[in-house]
Amino acid sequence: MYIHPLDHGARPGWRVLAPLALLLASACYQGGATLDADDTTGATASDAGDAGGSSDADATGDDDDDDDDAEPPPAFKPGVPVMPRLTRAQYLSSIEALLGPELPAPPTEPDTNPYLFYNIGAASTTLSELGAQQYEEAADQLSAAVFADAARREALVGCAPASPTDECVAGFLAAFGRRVYRRPLTEVEQQRWLGFADELAAGDAWQGLRYxxxxxxxxxxxxxxxxxxxxxPVDPSRRRxxxxxxxxxxxFLLWNQGPDDELLDAAASGALLTDEGLRAQAERMLADERARAAVQGFFAQYLDLARLDGVTRDPERYPLYxxxxIEAMRTELELLVDDFVHRRDADIRGIFSTRHTFVNDELAALYEVEAEGxxxxxxxxxxxxxxxxxxGLLTLGAFLTMNAHxxxxSPTARGKYVRERVLCEVIPAPPADVDLDLDPEDAGEGTLRDKLEAHRENPVCASCHQxxxxxxxxxxxxxxxGAYRTLDNGxxxxxxxxxxxxxxxxxxxxxELLKSDERVGECIATQLYRHASGxxxxxxxKPxxxxxxxxxxxxxxxxxALLITLITSEAFRTVADEEVLP
Incomplete structure (x- = not known):
């Protein structure tokens, strides 16, 4: 891992942290190695995840074979393990859960979303030296902000330490360490952190805890x-x-942050090794507001709403723009998801066929609907x-705007979205030597549809564009x-x-067709599995x-119900008996 050289003159507060930084550096995780449970310190240098993906997005497709003599389907074998770094949202949410609200949001390395989801990017990309430095500086700044406020630090620690070695410090480190590590500290870890608190206190127990x-x-x-x-114990080829x-x-699936004390207590009791215990905790957590935010995060990635961020249009050409x-389009989909998932707990496939939506005055004008109030x-x-x-969703402004120039x-972009996002099908990338540019305004008479006939006339393009x-x-x-029109190019x-x-x-x-297409439900479940698995x-x-x-x-x-089905499934609870690879 990379530890930025400490500038003691410019940042005198780091002078005391220097011994800790060296200890952290010595315990850094290196790609390909496994983390030892007693190795408590260290920041990260690289993400050790493996996307473990298939080039076929529909790797679970059926072989329509009705032969009664066919061999039984193969038994389920779990996928390979990954070790994802926290996404930015998970990091900030976990920091707030640990240290409290209203802290500054420090900069971190941007998320990436290969195959739609940030969790996959976090499990398959390498953290840069700058990213490691940002985590180091963020940890120092956040802890400094908390411990500079007497009321805040006392609320965090829960007692006033008389010395770096008293029971107050030990109790706090055990409780806080369990929340941070998402498991109890080992005895070696506990004693090591106690030693750091004593060594770095310089006579001030609060300072030791801060570092x-x-x-x-x-x-x-x-x-x-x-x-x-x-x-x-049942299957040595896998781990549980x-x-x-x-x-x-x-x-992380239901709240997009680390577990709270109640969930950790359930883990300590062994309840999370049973279907009943998992279901009870999942139902509790789904009733919490944090679940709403996590569900919105999944759908924002699944539907690719980040693409709305860069949308611009010429107001003279599109007076309603x-x-x-554009922001209203995003809010509309968020409200629609919330309505289906949390307000009505309805068949989620209906989101692609519903005639019910939520509009402000601008969207009402775009859709030409009444919207009193x-x-x-x-x-x-x-x-x-x-x-x-x-x-349905595919006739609302967000989808139509994101998939247009x-x-x-862009009928091609809109059709590709239906195939990939709604039906989980694979569309290969176009050949590198194909000209993708099309300017309908310079292509003569006819509608855009007429001009796109070239896709089907060129055999290189036809296989995908048809x-x-x-x-x-x-x-x-x-x-x-997303405004309705009847003419194109006159x-x-x-x-x-x-x-x-x-x-x-x-x-x-x-x-109407998608409303009864079984692939829609299967695709939503598959996308959630990818999101949850990283x-x-x-x-x-497949089984x-x-x-x-x-x-x-x-x-x-x-x-x-899908979330609970996933959480209690064998696929979510087991992993192949393989090392995590860089």
Whole structure:
């Protein structure tokens, strides 16, 4: 790991921290090595995760084989372990849970989202030297802010230490260490941190604790999710996550932060090794507001809402466009997800066909619907007309705007989104030597659909575009900000298309089709599994994923039930007996 040289002149407060920094450096995790439970100190240098993914996004696809003499399907084998670093949201949320609210949010290395999810990026990317330095500086700044405030430090520690070696310090380190490490400290770890507190106190017990807190917040056991499991007595080819590791896995999935004391107490009792114990804790946590934020985080990544951040349009060309309209589109989807998951606990597949949504005044104007009481900052429920042009998430502003260019539509991007995000299918990248640029305004007469015929005339392009363009054409009645239109380049729009051989008249017909397509539910469950696992699934996990899909279907495709089905599944509780690789 990289420890930035300490500038004692410029930062005198670090003079006392220097011995601790050296100790941290000596205990740094190196890629390919495994963390020893007694090795308490150290910051991180690299992420030791392995995405473990498959090049086939639908690695769990069925082989429609009805032969009664066929061999039984293979038994479930769990995927390889990963060791993800905390995402930025997980880091900040965990810091707040440990130290309290209203602390400054320090800079950290940006998240990446290969295969949609930040957890996969956190398990497959290397932390830079700058990133390690940022964690070091953040730990110092955060601990300094807490311990400079007498009321705050006393609330954190829970007692007033008379000396660095009294019972107050020992009790705090045991309790705080359990929250930070997401497991109890070993006796060696406890004594080592007590020694640091004494060594760095310089006669001030509070100062010793301040530097120990800074050290713990740099530990790989805090910054990484160290979940290796223990030998499975039933199957030596795999490992089973410990009760403490299950507490961590459940908490990061449901709250996007480390476990609270009640969950850790359940881990200590062994309750998290049973279906009943896991279900009880999951139900408790799902009733908490923190679960709402975590669910929103999953759907924001699954639906790729970050792409709204860079959207701009020419107001002269699109008079309804404002930056506030784009933000309203994001809020609309957040409210819609919350309605399906938390308010009504409804069949989540309905999000792709519902005529119910939430609008402010700008969205109401865009959709041409009544919205009494709406204002720029007030969203109200709205019903899209039964005989109207919209139905479901794919006819709302966010999807239509994200998957369009600044001045013209992209049936290809819209069709690709349907294939990849909604149905979990794989679309290969275009050949490197293919010109991807298309300027409809310089391409002569005809509609955009006419101009895209070149995709199907070029054999290099046809194999993919004949697959992704037909569902994309279904949205041609909606322009690059999602407003309805009937003409393109002065000509009537043909918004017919197809999905897997089924001819469809328009986007409303697609919504009706998706409402009963079993792949939609399976894809949502698969995407959640990837998010929770920090990697792509592999073929050997198919029986485990099939069981999750089946449980999801039996629940009526309710997302909360899916979370509990996932948490109690073998796939979530076991891992292959392999070392974590860099």
């Amino acid at each position: 120990v807190v800074a050290g713990m917040l740099q530990s790989p056991y805090f910054l990484y999710r160290v979940e290796r499991g223990e030998p499975d 996550y410990t009760s403490w590791e299950m507490a961590s896995r459940v908490s 404002t930056p506030a309209l 709406a204002s720029p900052v007030t969203f109200v429920p709205a019903e899209l007309p039964e005989d109207g042009v919209r139905a 600044e001045t013209y539509n 697959y992704i363009d037909p569902p994309g054409f279904l949205f041609e009645h909606f322009d690059p900000i 000509l009537p729009i043909d918004a017919s298309g197809a999905l897997d051989g089924t001819e469809l008249a328009d986007a409303r017909a697609l919504a 990697r792509r699934e592999v073929l050997s996990e 485990g994923l099939d069981a999750i899909h089946e449980g999801f279907a039996e629940s009526g495709f309710r997302f909360n």
